[in-house]
Amino acid sequence: MTAQLWCFGESGNAYKAALTMELAGYDWSPVYVDFFNGASRTPEFRALNEMGEIPVFREGDLTLTQSAVIQLHIAEKTGRFQGSDRNEVLRWIMFDNHKLSAQVGTARFLMNFVPHDKRPQSVIDYLLGRLKPVYKTLESHLEGRDWVADNAPTIADFACCSYLYYPEPFGFDRAEWPNIDRWLEAISALPGWKHPYDLMPGNPSDRAVKEDT
Amino acid sequence: MTAQLWCFGESGNAYKAALTMELAGYDWSPVYVDFFNGASRTPEFRALNEMGEIPVFREGDLTLTQSAVIQLHIAEKTGRFQGSDRNEVLRWIMFDNHKLSAQVGTARFLMNFVPHDKRPQSVIDYLLGRLKPVYKTLESHLEGRDWVADNAPTIADFACCSYLYYPEPFGFDRAEWPNIDRWLEAISALPGWKHPYDLMPGNPSDRAVKEDT
Numbered sequence: 001m002t003a004q005l006w007c008f009g010e011s012g013n014a015y016k017a018a019l020t021m022e023l024a025g026y027d028w029s030p031v032y033v034d035f036f037n038g039a040s041r042t043p044e045f046r047a048l049n050e051m052g053e054i055p056v057f058r059e060g061d062l063t064l065t066q067s068a069v070i071q072l073h074i075a076e077k078t079g080r081f082q083g084s085d086r087n088e089v090l091r092w093i094m095f096d097n098h099k100l101s102a103q104v105g106t107a108r109f110l111m112n113f114v115p116h117d118k119r120p121q122s123v124i125d126y127l128l129g130r131l132k133p134v135y136k137t138l139e140s141h142l143e144g145r146d147w148v149a150d151n152a153p154t155i156a157d158f159a160c161c162s163y164l165y166y167p168e169p170f171g172f173d174r175a176e177w178p179n180i181d182r183w184l185e186a187i188s189a190l191p192g193w194k195h196p197y198d199l200m201p202g203n204p205s206d207r208a209v210k211e212d213t
Numbered sequence: 214m215t216a217q218l219w220c221f222g223e224s225g226n227a228y229k230a231a232l233t234m235e236l237a238g239y240d241w242s243p244v245y246v247d248f249f250n251g252a253s254r255t256p257e258f259r260a261l262n263e264m265g266e267i268p269v270f271r272e273g274d275l276t277l278t279q280s281a282v283i284q285l286h287i288a289e290k291t292g293r294f295q296g297s298d299r300n301e302v303l304r305w306i307m308f309d310n311h312k313l314s315a316q317v318g319t320a321r322f323l324m325n326f327v328p329h330d331k332r333p334q335s336v337i338d339y340l341l342g343r344l345k346p347v348y349k350t351l352e353s354h355l356e357g358r359d360w361v362a363d364n365a366p367t368i369a370d371f372a373c374c375s376y377l378y379y380p381e382p383f384g385f386d387r388a389e390w391p392n393i394d395r396w397l398e399a400i401s402a403l404p405g406w407k408h409p410y411d412l413m414p415g416n417p418s419d420r421a422v423k424e425d426t
Contacts, residue, residue: 051308051350066307069300087282094279095264098310122335137264 003028005070006048006056008035009202010113012105012163014055016067017074018199019158023192024080032201036113067162068093071155083154092149092156099134103127104163108170112204128171135177142179146186153190161187165195168204216241218283219261219269221248221415223326225318225376227268228409229280230287232371235412236405237293245414249326280375281306284368296367305362305369312347316340317376321383325417341384348390355392359399366403374400378408381417 005021007014007030021028033039033054040052049056049065057064057073064070071093075082083089107127110119138160141148149156164172164184174181187193197203218234220227220243234241246252246267253265262269262278270277270286277283284306288295296302320340323332351373354361362369377385377397387394400406410416 050354051304051312052346053308053312064300064304066304068307069304072303073300087277087286090285091264091277091279091282094281094310095266097307098315099264099266102311102315120335120339122333123339126333126336133265141263 001027001060003057003059004031005029005200006031006033006045006054006058007200008033008054009197009200010166010204011035011054011200012101012166012196013053013067014200015196016101016155016159016162017055017057017070018196019162019193020071020074020081020155022194022199023153023158023190024074024078025192026074026078030200034202036207068097068159071159075155081153081155081158083150083152083156085150089149089154089156093159095137096156096159096162100131100138100160101163103131103134104170104172107131108163108166108168111170112168131171135172135180139177139179142183146183148183153187157183157187162196214240214273216270216272217244218242219244219246219258219267219271220413221246221267222410222413223379223415223417224248224267224413225314225379225409226266226280227413229314229368229372229375230268230270230283231409231412232375232406233284233287233294233368235407236366236371236403237287237291238405239287239291243413247415249420281310281372284372288368294366294368294371296363296365296369298363302362302367302369306372308350309369309372309375313344313351313373314376316344316347317383317385320344321376321379321381324383325381344384348385348393352390352392355396359396361396366400370396370400375409 003021003026005014005018005028007018018030035054039045040054046052048063051065053065055067055070057070064073107124110124147153147157148160161184164180174184216234216239218227218231218241220231231243246258248267252258253267259265261276264278266278268280268283270283277286320337323337360366360370361373374397377393387397
């Protein structure tokens with residue numbers, strides 16, 4: 001049975017689930033959510049996920065939301081990328097979710113996907129200031145290590161990396177963080193790795209074309 | 214063996230772990246972290262938790278960080294508050310961590326614990342605006358339900374409620390959210406429940422006294 005993932009290319013949170021499935025060789029297909037035209041704010045989407053968030057995973061009767069829950073489900077079902085210590089894997093997923101992705105995702109959204117005249121610069125500056133120590137924690141942690149939570153890649157790597165491959169500016173420059181840069185290279189060298197814009201439907205250039213025509 | 218929890222009264226994230234232990238009848242004692250005087254930014258604290266965050270749990274050789282990891286550990290070890298569906302419990306913990314607590318905690322900090330002339334009003338307004346739909350999601354979810362993730366209290370309840378008992382203003386008024394209000398009443402009626410300022414050392418009135426003298 002092919003699993004379905006409601007997602008869109010710009011969503012780093014969806015990428016965590018999609019990348020885990022892709023690298024684990026899971027049978028899945030994407031269902032495009034036209035987020036930028038309000039598709040996640042409809043009653044139909046709310047019926048699918050009362051939290052109104054992407055991604056949503058469905059496989060037969062099973063519906064899961066929250067990327068971490070989907071990642072754990074795939075890892076447990078396939079035996080891939082679980083790591084040797086559930087607590088260590090989960091604590092980096094938690095760190096990613098509340099400290100890294102939550103703030104990177106918001107900063108990138110405000111800096112790129114909001115009309116120029118509606119970008120709240122003081123909020124952006126605040127988020128970018130709070131993100132520096134987060135990158136620093138990750139950079140220090142990766143000193144002398146290949147992977148975030150084990151001596152092999154785990155779902156914690158696929159959570160923490162999720163927003164860091166995007167090309168739009170969000171105050172992050174790989175060249176400033178050599179350990180993070182090396183680690184991102186290593187993840188993208190894994191067999192089957194794909195960039196979020198190649199793995200999931202939708203990306204900013206689609207919209208640029210649409211808005212131009 | 215008595216477990217130790219590095220914590221302080223104002224930390225809703227520490228409260229999630231402390232409340233779970235207290236209600237589960239776990240043998241634990243608090244280790245006060247003087248957060249407001251920089252105790253979590255010292256090299257000693259970084260050696261304990263490289264993420265620089267509170268809470269930290271230690272029991273013999275085992276050190277755990279991230280409230281969700283500590284909550285799961287206690288629930289699994291005691292068989293209390295696990296719920297019948299790990300995925301459902303975890304998805305509400307994830308929702309709390311990245312959408313609710315992360316933003317409530319920041320808004321409350323900026324509105325109360327930063328000197329008046331350094332409070333970034335535009336950032337506060339932004340966070341309060343983003344929190345309304347989060348409260349709305351929780352309010353809707355609790356319609357016709359007693360508990361967040363099962364038909365009995367689980368660690369998901371103790372995560373989602375964590376910041377909502379604090380008396381300082383952070384843009385949340387229980388009277389506006391009747392289902393949340395009823396649910397907070399039910400949690401605080403559980404045997405052994407304590408308010409964060411009664412469960413953990415340190416609260417704003419201590420500091421007020423100290424600053425006055």
